[in-house]
Amino acid sequence: MDAPLLAIDNLRTYFYSRAKRAFIRSVDGVSLGVTRGETLGIVGESGSGKSVTALSAAGLVTAGPGVISGSIHLHSNGVRRNLLDGLEKYARVTEQEGRVMAVEKDERGWRKHSETLMAGVRGKEIAMIFQNPRSALNPYSTIGKQLVETIRLHTNLKGESEARERAVHWLERVRIDSPRLRFDNFPFGMSGGMCQRAMIAMALSAEPSLLIADEPTTGLDATIQSRIVDLLAELKAETGITTLLISHDISVIQRLSDRIAVMYGGTVVETGRAAEVLAPEATMRHPYTAALLASIPSAETIRRKSYLQAIEGEVLDTIEVPRGCRFYGRCNRVTEAIRENCAGLEPPLGEVAPGHKVRCWLYPAAGKA
Amino acid sequence: MRRYVQTPGPIGEFSELALRQRAGPLDLVYVAYGMLVVAVVVASYLLGAFGWLPYDPQAMDVGLINAAPFTSGHALGTDFLGRDLQARLILGIQAYFLPGLLAITISVVGGSILGVLAGYRGGWFDTIITYFDNLLDSFPRLVLILLVIAAFKPDIYYVMVVVGVTGMPVIANLIAGKIAFLRQKSFIEAAHALGLPAHTVILKHILWLNCRALLVIQATLGMGEAILVETSLSYLGFGVQEPTPSWGNMVQAGANYFLQGNFWPSTAPALAILATILGFQLLGDGLNNVLEGKRRK
Numbered sequence: 001m002d003a004p005l006l007a008i009d010n011l012r013t014y015f016y017s018r019a020k021r022a023f024i025r026s027v028d029g030v031s032l033g034v035t036r037g038e039t040l041g042i043v044g045e046s047g048s049g050k051s052v053t054a055l056s057a058a059g060l061v062t063a064g065p066g067v068i069s070g071s072i073h074l075h076s077n078g079v080r081r082n083l084l085d086g087l088e089k090y091a092r093v094t095e096q097e098g099r100v101m102a103v104e105k106d107e108r109g110w111r112k113h114s115e116t117l118m119a120g121v122r123g124k125e126i127a128m129i130f131q132n133p134r135s136a137l138n139p140y141s142t143i144g145k146q147l148v149e150t151i152r153l154h155t156n157l158k159g160e161s162e163a164r165e166r167a168v169h170w171l172e173r174v175r176i177d178s179p180r181l182r183f184d185n186f187p188f189g190m191s192g193g194m195c196q197r198a199m200i201a202m203a204l205s206a207e208p209s210l211l212i213a214d215e216p217t218t219g220l221d222a223t224i225q226s227r228i229v230d231l232l233a234e235l236k237a238e239t240g241i242t243t244l245l246i247s248h249d250i251s252v253i254q255r256l257s258d259r260i261a262v263m264y265g266g267t268v269v270e271t272g273r274a275a276e277v278l279a280p281e282a283t284m285r286h287p288y289t290a291a292l293l294a295s296i297p298s299a300e301t302i303r304r305k306s307y308l309q310a311i312e313g314e315v316l317d318t319i320e321v322p323r324g325c326r327f328y329g330r331c332n333r334v335t336e337a338i339r340e341n342c343a344g345l346e347p348p349l350g351e352v353a354p355g356h357k358v359r360c361w362l363y364p365a366a367g368k369a
Numbered sequence: 370m371r372r373y374v375q376t377p378g379p380i381g382e383f384s385e386l387a388l389r390q391r392a393g394p395l396d397l398v399y400v401a402y403g404m405l406v407v408a409v410v411v412a413s414y415l416l417g418a419f420g421w422l423p424y425d426p427q428a429m430d431v432g433l434i435n436a437a438p439f440t441s442g443h444a445l446g447t448d449f450l451g452r453d454l455q456a457r458l459i460l461g462i463q464a465y466f467l468p469g470l471l472a473i474t475i476s477v478v479g480g481s482i483l484g485v486l487a488g489y490r491g492g493w494f495d496t497i498i499t500y501f502d503n504l505l506d507s508f509p510r511l512v513l514i515l516l517v518i519a520a521f522k523p524d525i526y527y528v529m530v531v532v533g534v535t536g537m538p539v540i541a542n543l544i545a546g547k548i549a550f551l552r553q554k555s556f557i558e559a560a561h562a563l564g565l566p567a568h569t570v571i572l573k574h575i576l577w578l579n580c581r582a583l584l585v586i587q588a589t590l591g592m593g594e595a596i597l598v599e600t601s602l603s604y605l606g607f608g609v610q611e612p613t614p615s616w617g618n619m620v621q622a623g624a625n626y627f628l629q630g631n632f633w634p635s636t637a638p639a640l641a642i643l644a645t646i647l648g649f650q651l652l653g654d655g656l657n658n659v660l661e662g663k664r665r666k
Contacts, residue, residue: 058562123564130562135554140578150563202563 403652
């Protein structure tokens with residue numbers, strides 16, 4: 001296996017709550033690798049830090065203090081670069097017993113430096129699509145113009161007419177009917193699904209190495225959602241593009257991902273091949289993953305008119321992160337044998353099977369790690 | 370055999386933009402009238418600048434003081450020194466045209482910069498601009514202008530710099546508000562994610578594509594404002610100084626003879642002011658409706 005295209009290592013992205021005078025530990029030591037050609041799905045509830053992880057990778061975190069430590073390596077076109085290279089000199093993190101107590105960050109310096117590192121990467125190597133595609137397009141410009149703009153920016157097609165042809169070609173590739181007529185449509189003249197297709201065309205037209213799809217189906221109708229998922233699957237088969245897919249919708253993740261990372265409270269709690277993590281008969285899984293899967297209504301539950309399986313309690317408040325396992329407060333599988341560990345010590349990410357890691361004291365591998 | 374082809378029109382939901390009503394015929398009338406006023410103003414400015422006037426505006430004719438319109442070739446009559454009113458009216462535009470453009474440029478450029486800083490950068494920029502805004506709001510503009518005149522000299526350009534600067538917060542607020550609105554939609558973020566450089570996003574996607582209508586409207590309103598300020602100053606005697614004509618000092622000079630029955634020396638410039646300001650206001654209003662669409666009630 002060659003080097004992963006994107007390797008995020010021990011990334012921490014914090015925000016600050018002025019009211020509580022405390023850090024919001026949005027992404028708290030996340031390590032992820034996306035191998036060339038695969039789709040890595042990140043799943044988790046709102047507030048688990050999945051979107052912030054993606055924004056950090058694209059250098060788009062604007063609120064302070066933002067990214068405070070870690071490394072993000074992008075290995076594309078034979079060049080390996082750290083997107084956070086040399087940025088540590090702008091942030092001074094004071095820690096006490098593993099907890100960040102203070103961050104001093106020269107945000108202007110950081111942003112300037114980050115922009116130079118991201119130049120030629122954002123949009124070109126790493127493209128991103130967002131939720132609510134209607135609002136992600138400029139309402140006062142036609143989709144054709146917007147597409148031509150990105151094509152001329154990122155490819156060597158600098159001529160207007162060549163870029164136009166390429167734009168029409170991309171509209172065709174994202175299955176937009178009569179692309180030549182659609183070219184001159186404004187976003188408000190198109191449906192949400194259509195706008196998302198245009199967004200995908202814009203993102204892919206630069207032929208990026210990595211596509212980050214941040215909740216690409218959220219904000220769309222259910223039927224359109226499934227069409228967009230189909231489109232992403234087809235484009236994936238055609239172009240083989242590496243994708244980092246983020247969704248709270250486990251069924252979307254299930255259909256598109258090769259590997260899955262489950263996030264909770266700013267950390268990855270389980271990662272492995274999609275088939276293994278989601279396999280119905282799997283036993284070695286994180287209680288949170290199990291709860292997530294159980295909460296999907298099946299035909300069976302609907303037929304039996306039984307209640308939906310909600311996960312008890314609330315999503316972890318990442319301001320007051322407990323000492324032990326982050327899921328401890330909601331976990332229904334704590335046994336007396338491990339309770340002490342669960343409450344007092346954060347479990348490490350232990351390998352339960354080759355390539356399948358779980359952050360839970362239930363599995364002896366965790367203890368060994 | 371016949372073929373039936375469906376032209377792809379707009380489908381799907383309608384956005385706020387699409388829900389706005391199309392401008393009515395009345396708006397077109399407004400715009401047409403406004404355009405006419407602009408054309409007359411520009412033409413008068415050129416006539417005055419090149420000196421193509423029906424009479425010498427400074428030539429006094431003591432035999433024809435406060436002559437009624439249409440006496441011996443004076444289409445609008447003469448003023449209290451027997452100077453031709455029509456020529457002075459045309460020349461009076463000189464007092465507004467370039468100074469007005471200066472005021473508009475200052476308020477539009479300065480307002481845009483402040484608005485972008487407040488809306489796009491936010492943080493303490495926003496706070497400072499709010500304070501600046503409050504400071505200007507809490508201070509009567511006329512007093513500020515008189516202060517500047519007292520400190521320097523009663524020059525219309527100084528006055529217009531003040532008008533321009535005091536007009537900045539309005540535009541800054543509008544732009545900052547617009548950016549805040551656009552921020553809710555994620556396209557600014559998406560544009561960054563697509564790798565567009567910040568200056569392209571700010572200049573093209575925010576200011577040009579999304580704020581141009583707003584700026585054009587503010588600029589037309591600003592011109593009317595500039596004329597109004599000069600008029601009130603002239604009435605106080607601090608505007609353009611005699612013998613250089615401006616509509617404001619013409620009204621003021623003519624007013625002394627108004628009650629004697631010689632109403633035209635001040636009525637002609639007063640009507641010109643009325644028609645012009647109305648023209649700019651209606652142009653702004655009409656353009657707003659034509660370019661942005663009416664908000665549906």
